[in-house]
Amino acid sequence: MNNMSAELRRLYEEEREAARQLEALNSQLARASQAKSEFLANMSHELRTPMNAILGFTEMILDDIYGDVPPEVRGPIQDVRTCGQQLLRLINDVLDLSKIEAGRMELSLTDYSVQEVVETARTSLRSLAAEKGLEFTVEVQSDIPLAYGDGKRITQCLTNLVGNALKFTKQGSVTIRARLEGDRVVYSVSDTGIGIPSDQLDHIFGEFRQVDSSISREFGGTGLGLSITKTFVELHGGRIWVESEPARGSTFHFAIPLRIAEATEAV
The missing domain is CATH 1.10.287.130 (Signal transduction histidine kinase, dimerisation/phosphotransfer (DHp) domain)
Known part of the structure; x- marks a missing residue:
C-alpha cells in the first residue's frame, strides 16, 4: 500500500x-x-x-x-x-x-459604394490585363444601394482575387461581377486560367498555400493573398468559396452583408 x-x-x-x-x-x-x-x-x-x-x-x-x-x-x-x-x-x-x-487586425467601418470597389479593383489591374492581352470586363448590378463595412478591405479582397486571376490566366478573359442577393452582396471573379484540382479546393485558403511547387515556380506568389482575403471576408460575417476545373478556369466568390452591424471574429 x-x-x-x-x-x-x-x-x-x-x-x-x-x-x-x-x-x-x-x-x-x-x-x-x-x-x-x-x-x-x-x-x-x-x-x-x-x-x-x-x-x-x-x-x-x-x-x-x-x-x-x-x-x-x-x-x-x-x-x-x-x-x-x-x-x-x-x-x-x-x-x-x-x-x-498578433490579434490587432480591426475593420474601419463606414459607408462605401460597391460600384466604386469594383471600379478601383479594375483600374488598378487593367494595365496588367492589357499587357497580357486578356479580355477584362466587369458586370455590376446597377441598383445596389450604399453598403456599410470596411470598403478599403473589401477592395483589397477583390483586388487579391483579380490579381490571382490575371496571374494564372495566359489567354482568354477575366470577369468581375457584383450582385445583390437578399441582404448580402456577392462578389465573383471568373477566369479562363489553369484551374485548381478538386483535391486542392479545401486547402486553397490556407496560409502560404500554392496548388503545387511547379505552380509557384512558374507563376510566383506566396499564397498569402487568399488566406488574408478569407480573414477579411469572415471579419465581415461573410464566407468565401471557389468553383474550378483544371485547364478550364476558376470562379472565386465571396458574400458579405450589405451593411454589417460590427466586425465578426474570423475562424
Whole structure:
C-alpha cells in the first residue's frame, strides 16, 4: 500500500513538472510569435515608404511629367511599375499577416459604394490585363444601394482575387461581377486560367498555400493573398468559396452583408 502511495505521489509530481514545462514552453513560443509579428510589421512599414516613392515617380515618368518618354524606354519603365506594384502587394500582405497573427487586425467601418470597389479593383489591374492581352470586363448590378463595412478591405479582397486571376490566366478573359442577393452582396471573379484540382479546393485558403511547387515556380506568389482575403471576408460575417476545373478556369466568390452591424471574429 505504501509503495502504491509513493508511486502515485511520484506520478503526480512528474505530471506537475511536465505541466510547468509545457506552460513555460507555451509562454516562450508566444513571446517568439509576438516578436516575429512586430518584426514583420516594422520591416513592412520601412519597405513600403520607399516603394510608394518609386511607384509614384514611375507613374510621373509614364505620364510624361518630365518630358516625352521614348518608346524603347517606356516598356522597361512599365515593367518596373508592374514589378513594384507586385512587391508592394506582397509587403502589404506581410503587414496584414503580422496584424492578424498578433490579434490587432480591426475593420474601419463606414459607408462605401460597391460600384466604386469594383471600379478601383479594375483600374488598378487593367494595365496588367492589357499587357497580357486578356479580355477584362466587369458586370455590376446597377441598383445596389450604399453598403456599410470596411470598403478599403473589401477592395483589397477583390483586388487579391483579380490579381490571382490575371496571374494564372495566359489567354482568354477575366470577369468581375457584383450582385445583390437578399441582404448580402456577392462578389465573383471568373477566369479562363489553369484551374485548381478538386483535391486542392479545401486547402486553397490556407496560409502560404500554392496548388503545387511547379505552380509557384512558374507563376510566383506566396499564397498569402487568399488566406488574408478569407480573414477579411469572415471579419465581415461573410464566407468565401471557389468553383474550378483544371485547364478550364476558376470562379472565386465571396458574400458579405450589405451593411454589417460590427466586425465578426474570423475562424
